[in-house]
Amino acid sequence: MKKQKNKKIKLKKSYKKAAIILLIVLLLFSLSFLYKEFFIEKYIDEKQLEYSGVNMPNISYSIRLIPNLVYDVEFLEEKEGYFASLIDSISVEFVNEFKGEQDAVFEGEYSITYSLKGMTAGVDEPVVAWEKQFIQIPQKTFSVTKKSKGFKVQEKFDIDYNFYNDFSDQVTELIDFETDNYLNVDMDINYTITSEAGVIEETIKPGLIIPLGKDYFKIEKVGIETKNSEIYETIKVLAPIDYRMTALYIAICLVSLILLIVVIRDTAEPDMKDLKRRHIKKIFKQYGKRLVAIEQDMLRNTKSRNVVHSINDMEKISDELERPIFYIYKDDLSDISELFILDGEEAFICNIEPK
Secondary structure (H helix, E strand, O other), X not given: OOOOOOOOEEOOHHHHHHHHHHHHHHHHHHHHHHHHHXXXXXXXXXXXXXXXXXXXXXXXXXEEEOOOOOOOOOEEOOOOOEEHHHEEEEEEEEEEEEEEEEEEEEEEEEEEEEEEEEEEOOOOOOEEEEEXXXXXXXXXXXEEEEEEEEEEEEEEEXXXXXXXXXXXXXXXXXXXXXXXXXXXEEEEEEEEEEEOOEEEEEEEOOEEEEEEOOOEEOOEEEOOOOEEEEEXXXXXXXXXXXXXXXXXXXXXXXXXXXXXXXXXXXXXXXXHHHHHHHHHHHHHHHHOOOEEEEOOOXXXXXOEEEXXXXXXXXXXXXXXXXXXXXXXXXXXHHHOOEEEEEEOOEEEEEEOOOO
């Protein structure tokens, strides 16, 4: 028994050439990416932390009370609210501490000021209607000349609450205009960090906002968030292999290679039989409802045979005579050579030839 040969995929010469070119280009492109990824060093910019530290401002206060029937203590610690009529003074402590990961030299300056403000409604937010400033602690300097991990600045003082409360009442009476009055207590700190990695200049402003002219009020702390100080150096580092893209291009490379082998080895240009099969399939697809397959040659009984130019003409004759279009059934479509219509002893024949 003869072994059947593997059927080759039929492909036009122009299509085969185009497919080979496309697959070679795709294969070379994938190989070039893989070569660059594995054999050519690529560098990227990366930030490397050279110096880091954190500044931690803090404010604590306590309320000194006048002798009264409500409280048995001399001081009230920080709580939600206070009665203005019971206050003698406010004790405040500012502490600013900086801690670094590496050694550095520190120098800076700070001052503590009071800002008495009268606020009024604005378009979007309250605006300052009037302001009076008082200096509590004039500018002071500090320095840590020996390399250290950080520094600490600390100041304690008392606020004469009643003096500033009365002062705001006098201003309100003088200007004859009602404002919301506040006493802002601010510590302005400017400092410079000099490390081997470079220089950092920072400014912070922790403070208190104390309402005035209120029977009962709360004190608000501001600017006490920790602040990071960092110095980065941009360095060139070897870029890591992109494994996701590498896997993708390996897959493309393998698929392209397999398809290229298939196109070269397992495809052939269609011959006349292939072209005829394709042509007949198109006829069946377009005119299948009109076509009837028969097992025997019925043309032997005809006396008159008319050759028809095209399948379109056969369709017209079929409509006019109201007759089907016959063909002799063959296992191989390429063996079908003609279509015919029978009208008594007369036959209309169309030869099938591929274009």
